[in-house]
Amino acid sequence: MKLADLAALAGVSTATVSRALAGHSSVNEQTRERIRVLAREHDVRPNQLARNLRMKSTGAIGLVLPLGHAKTQHLTDPFFLSLLGFLADLLVERGYDILLSRVIPDADDWLERLVDSGRIDGLLLVGQSDQFAAIERVSQRYRPLIVWGANRPGQHHLTIGSDNVAGGRLAAEHLIAQGRERLLFVGDPAPPEFADRLAGFAAAADQAGVAYTVLATPMSPEAVHAAVAAHLARGIFPEAIFAASDVAAMSVLRALAEAGIDVPTTTAVIGYDDVSLAAHTSPSLTTIRQDLAIGAELMVDRLLKRVAGEQAESAIVPPALIKRQSA
Amino acid sequence: MKLADLAALAGVSTATVSRALAGHSSVNEQTRERIRVLAREHDVRPNQLARNLRMKSTGAIGLVLPLGHAKTQHLTDPFFLSLLGFLADLLVERGYDILLSRVIPDADDWLERLVDSGRIDGLLLVGQSDQFAAIERVSQRYRPLIVWGANRPGQHHLTIGSDNVAGGRLAAEHLIAQGRERLLFVGDPAPPEFADRLAGFAAAADQAGVAYTVLATPMSPEAVHAAVAAHLARGIFPEAIFAASDVAAMSVLRALAEAGIDVPTTTAVIGYDDVSLAAHTSPSLTTIRQDLAIGAELMVDRLLKRVAGEQAESAIVPPALIKRQSA
DNA sequence: ACCGTCGCTGCAATCGATTGCAACAACTTT
DNA sequence: AAAGTTGTTGCAATCGATTGCAGCGACGGT
Numbered sequence: 001m002k003l004a005d006l007a008a009l010a011g012v013s014t015a016t017v018s019r020a021l022a023g024h025s026s027v028n029e030q031t032r033e034r035i036r037v038l039a040r041e042h043d044v045r046p047n048q049l050a051r052n053l054r055m056k057s058t059g060a061i062g063l064v065l066p067l068g069h070a071k072t073q074h075l076t077d078p079f080f081l082s083l084l085g086f087l088a089d090l091l092v093e094r095g096y097d098i099l100l101s102r103v104i105p106d107a108d109d110w111l112e113r114l115v116d117s118g119r120i121d122g123l124l125l126v127g128q129s130d131q132f133a134a135i136e137r138v139s140q141r142y143r144p145l146i147v148w149g150a151n152r153p154g155q156h157h158l159t160i161g162s163d164n165v166a167g168g169r170l171a172a173e174h175l176i177a178q179g180r181e182r183l184l185f186v187g188d189p190a191p192p193e194f195a196d197r198l199a200g201f202a203a204a205a206d207q208a209g210v211a212y213t214v215l216a217t218p219m220s221p222e223a224v225h226a227a228v229a230a231h232l233a234r235g236i237f238p239e240a241i242f243a244a245s246d247v248a249a250m251s252v253l254r255a256l257a258e259a260g261i262d263v264p265t266t267t268a269v270i271g272y273d274d275v276s277l278a279a280h281t282s283p284s285l286t287t288i289r290q291d292l293a294i295g296a297e298l299m300v301d302r303l304l305k306r307v308a309g310e311q312a313e314s315a316i317v318p319p320a321l322i323k324r325q326s327a
Numbered sequence: 328m329k330l331a332d333l334a335a336l337a338g339v340s341t342a343t344v345s346r347a348l349a350g351h352s353s354v355n356e357q358t359r360e361r362i363r364v365l366a367r368e369h370d371v372r373p374n375q376l377a378r379n380l381r382m383k384s385t386g387a388i389g390l391v392l393p394l395g396h397a398k399t400q401h402l403t404d405p406f407f408l409s410l411l412g413f414l415a416d417l418l419v420e421r422g423y424d425i426l427l428s429r430v431i432p433d434a435d436d437w438l439e440r441l442v443d444s445g446r447i448d449g450l451l452l453v454g455q456s457d458q459f460a461a462i463e464r465v466s467q468r469y470r471p472l473i474v475w476g477a478n479r480p481g482q483h484h485l486t487i488g489s490d491n492v493a494g495g496r497l498a499a500e501h502l503i504a505q506g507r508e509r510l511l512f513v514g515d516p517a518p519p520e521f522a523d524r525l526a527g528f529a530a531a532a533d534q535a536g537v538a539y540t541v542l543a544t545p546m547s548p549e550a551v552h553a554a555v556a557a558h559l560a561r562g563i564f565p566e567a568i569f570a571a572s573d574v575a576a577m578s579v580l581r582a583l584a585e586a587g588i589d590v591p592t593t594t595a596v597i598g599y600d601d602v603s604l605a606a607h608t609s610p611s612l613t614t615i616r617q618d619l620a621i622g623a624e625l626m627v628d629r630l631l632k633r634v635a636g637e638q639a640e641s642a643i644v645p646p647a648l649i650k651r652q653s654a
Numbered sequence: 655a656c657c658g659t660c661g662c663t664g665c666a667a668t669c670g671a672t673t674g675c676a677a678c679a680a681c682t683t684t
Numbered sequence: 685a686a687a688g689t690t691g692t693t694g695c696a697a698t699c700g701a702t703t704g705c706a707g708c709g710a711c712g713g714t
Contacts, residue, residue, distance in 0.1 A: 002670060013694050018672060028692060045443040049380045050670035053699050058376070060426070081408040088427065097446075100390070100415065100425040116372035118700090119424075221607045250607055257609040280548045280577055282584035282609070329700060340664050345702060355662060377700035380669050445670090 001044045009042065010035050021046070060097040061303065062120040063087065065127075077247055078275040079292075083126060083148070086296030094304065096121070111138045115145070122307045124148070124299055128159075128192070144306040146299050150192040151314050158306075159314050160298045162290040164193050167319035168200025171242045171270045171288055174321055176208045180240040180268055183212035186228060186252055187244025188219050194244045197272060201242055213238070224248045228255035238267060240327065246271035246278045246287055253281060253326070268327035283325035291317055328371045336369070337362050348373070380445075387424040388630065389447040390414065392454075404574050405602040406619075410453060410475070413623030421631065423448070438465045442472070449634045451475070451626055455486075455519065471633040473626050477519035478641050485633075485641050487625045489617040491520050494646035495527025498569045498597045498615055501648055503535045507567040507595055510539035513555060513579055514571025515546050521571045524599060528569055546571065548578045555582035565594060567654065573598035573605045573614055580608060580653065595654035610652035618644055 003021075007014040012031065019027045020035035021044075027035075038044075052058045065080060091098055099120050107113070111134045115123055122144030128135060132152075139145050139157035151159045175183060183205055189198050198214065205212045213236075217227035224243070232255065241256075243249035249271030253263060261267050263283055271278060274289035295317045302312040330348075334341040339358065346354045347362040348371075354362075365371075379385045392407060418425055426447050434440070438461045442450055449471030455462060459482075466472050466484035478486045502510060510532055516525050525541065532539045540563075544554035551570070559582065568583075570576035576598030580590060588594050590610055598605060601616035622644045632639040 004670075014671075015673075015695080016693060019693090022672085026692070031692080043439065043443075045440055047380075047445040047670050049376055049385070049445045050699090051672075053374075053376045053380055053701095054670080054672050056699070063427070078405050078408065081405065081411075084408075092428075098427040099387070100427045101419070112370070113372060116370075118374040118376045221603065225607065247604070250604065254607050254609040254611070276548065277574070277577065277604070280552065280581050282581045284581070331700075341701075342665080342703075343663060346663090349702085353662070358662085374700050377669090378702075380671095381700085381702050383669070 001042050003044070003046060006035070006039055006042060006044050010038050058119055058121050059095060060099050060120050061091055062099045062101060062114055062123040064101050064114075064123070064125050077245065078277060079245070079247075079273045079290075080126065082275065083292050083296060086292050087124060087300065090296055090300040094300070108134070111135065115142045122146075122303045124303060143309075144303055146303045146306070148295065148299060150196060151316070152192070158302060158312065160295055160302065160317070161193075162295065162317045162319050164196030164319075165200035165203075167272060167288040167290075168197035168202075168242070169204040170200075170319060170321045171197075171272070172201045172204035172208075172210075172212075174286070174323075175240040175242070175268055175270065175327060176204070176210055178240075178268065178327070181210055182237075182239045183210060184215055184231075184238035184241045185212060185244070186215045186217065186224060186241055187248055189214060189216055189244075197242075197244060219245065219248060221247060221251045224251040225255050228252050229258065232256070232259045232261070237261065240268040240270070243269065243271050246273045246275045246285060249285055249287070249326075250277075250281055253283075253285070263326050270327045274322050278322075279324065281326075286324045286327035287322050289320045289322045291320070328369050330371070330373055333362070333366060333369060333371050337365055383445075385446055385448050386422065387426050387447050388418055389426045389428060389441055389450040391428050391441070391450070391452050404572065404600075405604060406572070406574075406600045406617075407453065409602065410619050410623060413619050414451060414627065417623055417627040421627070435461070438462065442469045449473075449630050451630060470636075471630055473630045473633070475622065475626060477523060478643070479519070485629060485639065487622055487629065487642050487644070488520070489622065489644045489646045491523030491646070492527035492530075494599060494615040494617075495524035495529075495569070496531040497527075497646060497648045498524075498599070499528045499531035499535075499537075499539075501613070501650075502567040502569070502595055502597065502654060503531065503537055505567075505595065505654070508537050509564075509566045510537060511542055511558075511565035511568045512539060512571070513542045513544065513551060513568055514575055516541060516543055516571075524569075524571060540565070546575060548574060551575045551578040552582050555579050556585065559583070559586045559588070564588065567595040567597070570596065570598050573600045573602045573612060576605075576612055576614070576653075577608055580610075580612070590653050597654040601649050605649075606651065608653075613651045613654035614649050616647045616649050618647070 003014045003017045007017045016027055017035055020032040021039060065084065088098060101114060115138060125135065125147040128147060128149040135147060135157050145157060147157055147159045149159050149161050151161060185198050185201055187194050189195055202212060215227055215231055217223050241252050243252050249269055252269055256263055256267055263269050271285045271287035274287045278285040278287050298315050305312040330341045330344045334344045343354060344362055347359040348366060392411065415425060428441060442465060452462065452474040455474060455476040462474060462484050463482065472484060474484055474486045476486050476488050478488060512525050512528055514521050516522055529539060542554055542558055544550050568579050570579050576596055579596055583590055583594055590596050598612045598614035601614045605612040605614045625642050629639040
């Protein structure tokens, strides 16, 4: 039922109904209350589309997750659901809906279409993926656009992300402090996040004069498991393994268990992300936490600032080492 | 840039521009091409809101996840991200966007508002949660509404779900066939899905004359872990444990490992869902698979049928036992 | 020369809510 | 009694795209 119908019922104009439901003080209090009661009785729920068109604001925020890359770590990674959950929490708290989209690989103007469709007031991107160029292009003219990911020098778009270099360094320092040598990095060193983690890890190892190896592998559990198993089969037993993500670390744990190698006595394992399951593996996983609660808050905060036309800059969330059993 | 601006540029009316961009054949072919070229040059992207308002259709499907219940299993459960991923895939393939909402606990007409907002063409609900009454109420008059969950006798709304009773039965039969006795169910028996799993489990056990115990606990990893640890501390060692979900099963595995109980030799563990991590725990998890690829396809198929005004009925996805190391 | 047809284009209504401005009644003030 | 003030309501424009109907010029038929 629409406002015009209610107006007819109440014997007033749609203008008055609109104002009454909006709680506008310029309509007589009795009329207002009468209309409100009538609205409740007749299940009046104003059309949001019409409202949004007129108001030129939608009350919705676009959210693009890297769900398109089924072959990578992403789809199965609880990390993203966590982030999604936090973001959804915060946005809904502030009265926004979420328009979820995916990257459509074949249309090169997918981002432009999204921001120009008039359906969203702002956009959150989780992960730059391989769309760096498109993001840069659009961010030049579209302000309310916040990206979770790495901040490369000279880049224009605003990012929130954890300091992956510092995180990698934390991991290496923790292992080295335990007197571990012969370190091993396991993961895909190509994506910027992982590259940074490896860079920090390598820098700390070099600084301490400790040797390390890089075992490059795709991030799927199967691939990680196979790569580590093959590595162990060669008779090379690392004293400590740094996995590029917690999900990868779990595959590492499994491969070690199957090879009869005790964790942490013989080999230490350290993960990255601190997904909620990390505390519940056996042995429980020592890991580098990305504080998503804070990260999500920063993203939403910056986004809504920009939606309101204010200034907002990039930010970095400091990582923290969470000590558990595995290292 | 809007159609009216382009119209001025091209020296025609907005009506002609609209028809040209829509590929309407009543526009002269040369004019049409000229307008299209101009549109591309000037980055014309029509306002979707205005279009949707006029067309009375939005090209968006609402999707409600039970993200509001941070205290339950849901937020951290990869099961939902999987389902979300599949649904998003299918909907985007068919040209729909997704409007993600959360249950707002304090507003009792949240569902009505959503379906009457005019912003979506249909709605997918994942999990009935505690909103059974609201769903029944709305489904009486709003057809394009599909729910992932249990189908209770006499219910009106259309559900897609796996046969949890059969799944529970599969689990029990598998354990009993191994000669295991003193079975234990771990989980929250209140939500309909879990209640059904337990019912099937209990029925099979009763039928075989095997005793079983129910360890009721909230579904959070911490709670499950604590409950199982406390149970074991009492000196009661079950020969087999059926966990209500894979995530719960992982906490069970950890509690058993900490108590020095070998899996599967001393105690077998079987989970539910077959989340992607289940294959990568140590030991890897025997579980009951819910085929989400098929489930999501059924949901989207039924939904779009109803959006098109066609008939569509509930469906059940058969569960399957996936044998791994833990049982 | 007149009429009918055809192809193309524009006018204007429409979707449904919001809001500036004006109208109007009821008072108060002088 | 005239003028000004205040409180309440309605008219009509607006957001931007879509579309039924009408108009208009060109053309062929008689």
